[in-house]
Amino acid sequence: MRLWGLIRKESLQILRDPSSIAIAFIMPVVLLFLFGYGVSLDAKHIPVGIVIEQPDRETQSLAGAFERSEFFSPQYFSVIQTAQKALDEHQIDGIVWLRSNFSAQLLSNSASPIGVIVNGVDSNQANITQRYITGTWQAWLSHYAESRGQSLQMPVSVEQRVWFNTALSSRLFLVPGLIAIVMTLIGSLLTAMVVAREWERGTMEAMMVTPLRRSEILAGKLIPYFVLGMGGMLFSVALAVWQFKVPLHGSFWLLMLSSALFMLVALAIGLLISIVAKNQFVAGLLAIIVTFLPAFILSGFLFDIHSMPSWIQFITYLVPARYFVAILQTLFLAGDVWSVVLPNIGALLMMALFYFLLVWRKFHKRLE
Incomplete structure (x- = not known):
C-alpha cells in the first residue's frame, strides 16, 4: 500500500507537470520530424x-x-x-x-x-x-x-545486391536509431530533473521521514517514469512505422523487451545524476553531457563506429545507446537476427544491474 501510494503521488505529479508530458511525447515528435524530414545523408540533384x-x-x-x-x-x-x-x-x-x-x-x-x-x-x-x-x-x-552489338570488355563485372535497405534511403537508417536518442533523453532527463526538483523544493526531505523503505522510494520514483518512457517509445515506434514508413521486420515483443531494458538503464543513470547533483540546472546539464551527447555521437546512430579511431571505438562500449541502436536497426531493417540482438541485450542487462547497484549504494534515507 505504501508503494502504491507513492506511485500514485508520482503519477499525479507527472500529470500536473506539463514539462514531463512534453519531454515524453512532444519532444519525440519534434526530433523525429526534424531528423526524418530535415536531415538526409542521401545525395540527390x-x-x-x-x-x-x-x-x-x-x-x-x-x-x-x-x-x-x-x-x-x-x-x-x-x-x-x-x-x-x-x-x-x-x-x-x-x-x-x-x-x-x-x-x-x-x-x-x-x-x-x-x-x-x-x-x-x-x-x-x-x-x-x-x-x-x-x-x-x-x-x-x-x-x-x-x-551496337558489341561486348564491353571490363576487368571486373560487378553485380550489386543491396540487403535490408534496397532504396538506400538514409531515413530508414536514421529513424530507428533516433528512437534510442529519444528514449535516452526521456529516461535520463526526466528522472534527473524531476528528482533534483524535489531536492530543491524540500519534498524529498519530507519523504525521508516517512516509514517508506529505501527500496520503496526508488521503486516509486522509477515505475511511473518507466511507464511514461515506454509510452513515449511506443509513440515513437508508431510514428516510425506509419508516418515514415520504416518497416518493422523483427518481433514487436523483442523490441519491447530490449526497449524496457534500455529504459531501465536510462532511468538508473538519470536517478544517479539526481543523487549526485541536487540542482535542476546542474542535473539537466549533466544528463545532456553524460547521456545525450555520447548517444548522439558514439552510438552509431549518425556516425559509423568502425570509421572511428580504435581508442574512440573502445569508449563506445561504455555508451548504452550503442547496443540499443544496433538492436533497433537490426529489428527494424533485418529482423530477428539473434547473433546481433542477444549479445546487445546481454550488454544492456549488465549495464542495468551495474547502474542500479550504484544507485542503491549512493541513495541513503538520510540527509547529508
Whole structure:
C-alpha cells in the first residue's frame, strides 16, 4: 500500500507537470520530424557541369543519361575554363568533361574519353559525387555497347545486391536509431530533473521521514517514469512505422523487451545524476553531457563506429545507446537476427544491474 501510494503521488505529479508530458511525447515528435524530414545523408540533384567540346549523337546520349538520373542536376558548358570557374564559385560540385575526341575513343582501349573533376572541400560529398558519376558512365557505356552489338570488355563485372535497405534511403537508417536518442533523453532527463526538483523544493526531505523503505522510494520514483518512457517509445515506434514508413521486420515483443531494458538503464543513470547533483540546472546539464551527447555521437546512430579511431571505438562500449541502436536497426531493417540482438541485450542487462547497484549504494534515507 505504501508503494502504491507513492506511485500514485508520482503519477499525479507527472500529470500536473506539463514539462514531463512534453519531454515524453512532444519532444519525440519534434526530433523525429526534424531528423526524418530535415536531415538526409542521401545525395540527390547534385549540380554537375557537363562540358561538351564537340556535340554529336554520343555526347548527347551520355548527357541525357545524367539528365534522367535523379542524382544529378546537369549544367552545360562548351569549354572547360567556364566550367572550372563555376566549380570555383561553388555553382557546381563536379565536372564531366567530354573532350573533342570523345566519340573516337569510345569503346577503345586508349585513354579514357571523359574527364571527371570533383570539388573535394567536402570529402564525403566528393566521394559520393565521384561514385555516382562513375556508375552513370559505366551504365551508359554498357548500354551503348549493347545497342551496337558489341561486348564491353571490363576487368571486373560487378553485380550489386543491396540487403535490408534496397532504396538506400538514409531515413530508414536514421529513424530507428533516433528512437534510442529519444528514449535516452526521456529516461535520463526526466528522472534527473524531476528528482533534483524535489531536492530543491524540500519534498524529498519530507519523504525521508516517512516509514517508506529505501527500496520503496526508488521503486516509486522509477515505475511511473518507466511507464511514461515506454509510452513515449511506443509513440515513437508508431510514428516510425506509419508516418515514415520504416518497416518493422523483427518481433514487436523483442523490441519491447530490449526497449524496457534500455529504459531501465536510462532511468538508473538519470536517478544517479539526481543523487549526485541536487540542482535542476546542474542535473539537466549533466544528463545532456553524460547521456545525450555520447548517444548522439558514439552510438552509431549518425556516425559509423568502425570509421572511428580504435581508442574512440573502445569508449563506445561504455555508451548504452550503442547496443540499443544496433538492436533497433537490426529489428527494424533485418529482423530477428539473434547473433546481433542477444549479445546487445546481454550488454544492456549488465549495464542495468551495474547502474542500479550504484544507485542503491549512493541513495541513503538520510540527509547529508
